[in-house]
Amino acid sequence: MNLHVLRLFYYVALTGSVTKASEKLHISQPAISAQIRKFEKDNDIKLLQIQGRGLVLTPLGNKLIKPLEKLFAIEEQVRYLIEDYHNYPEGKLRIAGNYLATSVLIPKWASLFKQQFSGVEVHISTVNSHNAIEKLINFEADVAIYSDIGVPFIDADLFESRELYRDEYLFVVAPGHKYSSQEVTLEEIASEPFIMREEGSAARERLFQQCRELEINPPKIELQFNGLNETIQAVMAGYGVSFVSSLIAKPLFKRGVLARVDVPGISSANSILLGSRKREHQEEFVNEFISLVFKHLDTVAESL
Structure with missing residues (x-):
């Protein structure tokens, strides 16, 4: 597989024209066009086609963009490793x-x-x-x-x-919440509005896993953030419940800006x-x- 030509094609697709790819790669326009055409002919495929005054990707050309992006990203990482x-x-x-x-x-x-x-x-x-x-x-x-x-x-x-x-996940609320410093069941706490991180966060995965294992409806995520600090700030402001690491929660308990809800019978090891x-x-x-x-x-x- 001719990676050099695939790189030429990738930059043409990325920039939207042979002219811009030529400027970026410091290779003449005719050389880029000729090499891509030869690659297409040798492999009996079509990657680019003329539409109006510009070039557009064929369906196959479109499919190749994502894997080529990953390929050249890995190539760059290899170069960094050698340099390091x-x-x-x-x-x-x-x-x-x-x-x-x-x-x-x-x-x-x-x-x-x-x-x-x-x-x-x-x-x-x-x-x-x-x-x-x-x-x-x-x-x-x-x-x-x-x-x-x-x-x-x-x-x-x-x-x-x-x-x-090794620590544990804790249910946390604002000090004025009705469940602040109370002992409740998982079903009770899961009926409250929750503030959580996005899918893929460990605490969210663990909470939903616990609900599945105990056959309890998972909580409704009313607010979702991509940051832990934003999640904590929203809970401290007085709305909803969250499920966070004790490393984050315990210092905030000491400051009196966050309170724990005790929910027995769940596995919260982290x-x-x-x-x-x-x-x-x-x-x-x-x-x-x-x-x-x-x-x-x-x-x-x-x-x-």
Whole structure:
């Protein structure tokens, strides 16, 4: 498969014209057009067709865009890995974490790491637990920190996960809520309006799983946010119930701005995991970050 020609086609499709692709790639327009036509002829396909004064994608051309985007993204990641290998102790550490990790845990670890490895760029992205795992698998992250959602790594020879903390999910409301500091059943609390994160967040998945197992109608999500802080702020403002990690909730209980609802008989254990490629498949500075995390687990937990 001629990846060079596929890249030419991709940029023509991306920019909408051979002229713009030529300017971006610094390759002449006739050369781009000729190579794409030859590729189409050799493979008995049609990727582009003229419509009016412009070019449009054929149905096959449209289908190829998404996989080509992934292909060239992986190619770019490979280039970064090689650059990082040659630049050690410089390089780029990419951390993907769920909202709990990036708001509570990762900032302290990243600060400690930068004090030792000032030449390494640290990029932190906030996603839900499902997407943190996806970023790691797709080589878009070197380290993923997320809540356990029961998804094992398919390639156990390349990836591994280790537990950082074990805490629990808690039902939380504003101090003035009717269930504040009360003991209620899951059915009672599930009948209240809920404020939750988007699908793919670990707390939401766990709550709905509990409802299925106990054959209880799941709660109606009246407000949905893509951020944990926004979710907490809405609950504190006095509307609805949420289900969040105790690492987030307990400091807010102490401040008196959030209250717990005790719901007996549910499994609310939450494991916070660190996922990565195995040591032999990582750049050395990534291994240094992971070692630092495990070295400072107790000191970070004590500060929460």
